[in-house]
Amino acid sequence: MTASEREEISISCFGRNPWILKELLHEARDAYLKKDEAKTAIYRGTTRSGTAEPHWQRCMSRTVRPFSTVILNDEAKKTLIDDVTDYLNPATRRWYANRGIPYRRGYLLHGPPGTGKSSLSLALAGFFKMRIYIVSLSSVTANEENLATLFAELPRRCVVLLEDIDTAGLTHTREGGAQDSVADGADNGADASTNTAVPNGHPQPPNQNANGRLSLSGLLNILDGVASQEGRVLIMTTNHIEKLDKALIRPGRVDMIVKFDRADTSMTAQIFRAIYAPLEADEMPSSLSSSSTTTTTAAAAAAATTSSVSPGLWWLERGTKSTVPLLTPEEEQRRDAAAAEVARKKDETIARVNELAEQFAAKIPAHEFSPAEIQGYLLKNKRDPEKAVAGAEDWVVATRKEKKEKELKEAEEKRAKEEKEKKEREEKEEKEKEKKKKKRKDKGRKKSSKKTKKSKKETESESESSTLESSSSAAESDASESEREEKERSKKKRKPAASAPTPASPAEGGASDASAPVELRREEEEAGSEAKAQPGDVIPTIAVDTVKSKEAAERPPQTPGADSGYGTPS
Numbered sequence: 001m002t003a004s005e006r007e008e009i010s011i012s013c014f015g016r017n018p019w020i021l022k023e024l025l026h027e028a029r030d031a032y033l034k035k036d037e038a039k040t041a042i043y044r045g046t047t048r049s050g051t052a053e054p055h056w057q058r059c060m061s062r063t064v065r066p067f068s069t070v071i072l073n074d075e076a077k078k079t080l081i082d083d084v085t086d087y088l089n090p091a092t093r094r095w096y097a098n099r100g101i102p103y104r105r106g107y108l109l110h111g112p113p114g115t116g117k118s119s120l121s122l123a124l125a126g127f128f129k130m131r132i133y134i135v136s137l138s139s140v141t142a143n144e145e146n147l148a149t150l151f152a153e154l155p156r157r158c159v160v161l162l163e164d165i166d167t168a169g170l171t172h173t174r175e176g177g178a179q180d181s182v183a184d185g186a187d188n189g190a191d192a193s194t195n196t197a198v199p200n201g202h203p204q205p206p207n208q209n210a211n212g213r214l215s216l217s218g219l220l221n222i223l224d225g226v227a228s229q230e231g232r233v234l235i236m237t238t239n240h241i242e243k244l245d246k247a248l249i250r251p252g253r254v255d256m257i258v259k260f261d262r263a264d265t266s267m268t269a270q271i272f273r274a275i276y277a278p279l280e281a282d283e284m285p286s287s288l289s290s291s292s293t294t295t296t297t298a299a300a301a302a303a304a305t306t307s308s309v310s311p312g313l314w315w316l317e318r319g320t321k322s323t324v325p326l327l328t329p330e331e332e333q334r335r336d337a338a339a340a341e342v343a344r345k346k347d348e349t350i351a352r353v354n355e356l357a358e359q360f361a362a363k364i365p366a367h368e369f370s371p372a373e374i375q376g377y378l379l380k381n382k383r384d385p386e387k388a389v390a391g392a393e394d395w396v397v398a399t400r401k402e403k404k405e406k407e408l409k410e411a412e413e414k415r416a417k418e419e420k421e422k423k424e425r426e427e428k429e430e431k432e433k434e435k436k437k438k439k440r441k442d443k444g445r446k447k448s449s450k451k452t453k454k455s456k457k458e459t460e461s462e463s464e465s466s467t468l469e470s471s472s473s474a475a476e477s478d479a480s481e482s483e484r485e486e487k488e489r490s491k492k493k494r495k496p497a498a499s500a501p502t503p504a505s506p507a508e509g510g511a512s513d514a515s516a517p518v519e520l521r522r523e524e525e526e527a528g529s530e531a532k533a534q535p536g537d538v539i540p541t542i543a544v545d546t547v548k549s550k551e552a553a554e555r556p557p558q559t560p561g562a563d564s565g566y567g568t569p570s
């Protein structure tokens with residue numbers, strides 16, 4: 001019993017002996033279990049109305065669905081049943097425990113919608129007499145916290161069905177990287193294989209989900225984290241195996257993959273037979289055929305043989321015929337004759353249904369329609385198999401048309417949605433651009449106003465200092481003025497020679513060069529090197545004072561090649 005199912009009931013009795021209470025409880029328990037004996041109890045993960053508290057709600061209990069009613073490749077079915085049988089064996093549990101391997105088993109059922117994935121899960125739960133706990137990962141309940149709570153409440157032995165695992169954020173790979181091709185199963189119907197090849201996911205950012213509900217790592221933690229329940233049979237279903245992250249379906253999480261497909265010819269014929277062939281369960285309750293109570297009358301049997309309804313449906317009518325109590329010997333005779341007739345008719349019907357099934361299957365193109373679609377059409381004609389066969393071609397045409405229209409509509413909706421999103425994106429970008437532009441403008445304006453203020457201040461301080469200095473350094477200014485003029489002249493002289501070095505006295509050149517900007521010095525150096533390259537050029541003369549010229553006269557003559565870069569005056 002799970003935590004969410006627990007309720008408290010107080011029972012008391014007179015006296016000291018609790019025996020009567022124990023008896024009562026045992027009886028109640030047996031009655032409860034008996035009620036569910038031939039049924040599969042189905043629980044759905046949901047939240048309590050009015051609160052966000054997750055819990056398993058018992059939504060119904062269904063009559064056990066026989067495995068035979070799920071149309072699937074026989075080998076696949078057998079492999080699956082054998083695998084689950086072995087897993088549920090108590091010896092297997094011990095085997096896992098002794099080796100320290102988590103006692104879990106996972107199955108992945110994949111294929112297009114309506115191909116029997118849920119039906120097989122239900123049949124499996126019924127076959128092993130287990131309850132089935134269903135959560136759809138596309139439902140609002142499926143966030144990480146809720147799922148963790150739900151999984152913590154699971155009983156030890158049960159089937160957990162996780163539907164639509166390609167939804168939420170689980171289509172994204174944890175590793176990124178290139179997308180591999182999907183490992184395909186058998187073409188024919190369905191197949192089951194142990195999980196040796198698993199497909200890669202999309203190269204998407206890790207653990208990102210489209211709606212922020214359930215991340216991949218969150219789900220993996222729930223499925224096989226330390227706190228996760230052991231002993232359950234996990235079944236995951238998806239319509240898009242190619243979208244799944246390989247981490248989600250790696251061995252250990254998914255131990256067997258079963259592929260479901262659209263109906264081929266043989267499947268179509270099986271679906272037809274499943275709908276129209278008489279089954280034991282369709283027979284009248286045995287109590288009605290008992291001579292001590294009531295039985296079908298000979299008239300009823302006769303009516304069955306002469307019925308105007310289609311031969312495939314006589315058993316549908318049969319149950320509606322009236323019954324009468326007690327029989328005379330003649331009536332008994334007639335009843336036996338009628339029973340023999342019924343048996344003969346039944347064989348005939350089966351043969352006829354088989355024939356019709358072949359005809360029907362031949363009219364339905366293979367691998368185009370899901371079993372659910374075919375079943376849906378047949379159910380519309382459940383009382384008339386011949387009419388179903390006759391109308392099969394028209395149904396194919398109409399369904400194709402319907403599908404095409406639906407596809408077109410969906411494509412149109414998708415296109416409109418994409419266009420709308422694109423437009424919204426562009427508008428957003430435009431707005432952002434405008435915002436940035438405005439910000440830049442505001443910044444520029446602030447800067448320029450700051451600059452004007454600063455330059456204003458500088459001019460004011462400059463003018464102040466210049467008035468202060470002007471009187472005291474008139475002589476200096478004259479000297480520097482003359483120095484500047486001198487420099488200017490020397491530059492002018494150098495310029496026409498373009499590459500001629502600038503001869504300068506140590507006093508003059510040293511002082512002025514040291515204070516000159518780096519660029520100017522570099523220019524002079526370059527000019528000097530160029531001058532060395534053309535020693536024949538005319539070197540301009542410059543005025544030097546007598547002391548310096550004396551020193552120069554005493555110095556040994558320098559060749560242009562040994563020049564330090566400033567050149568040798570001629």
Ligand SMILES: Nc1ncnc2c1ncn2[C@@H]1O[C@H](COP(=O)(O)OP(=O)(O)OP(=O)(O)O)[C@@H](O)[C@H]1O
Nearest residue numbers: 069070071072112113114115116117118119371372
């Ligand atoms: N292989 C099948 N054998 C028997 N019945 C089937 C099969 N496939 C589909 N059906 C019938 O079609 C209906 C839908 O099937 P089911 O819900 O099992 O499909 P599904 O693959 O789980 O679909 P979805 O992917 O949409 O959940 C059911 O009534 C079921 O009886």
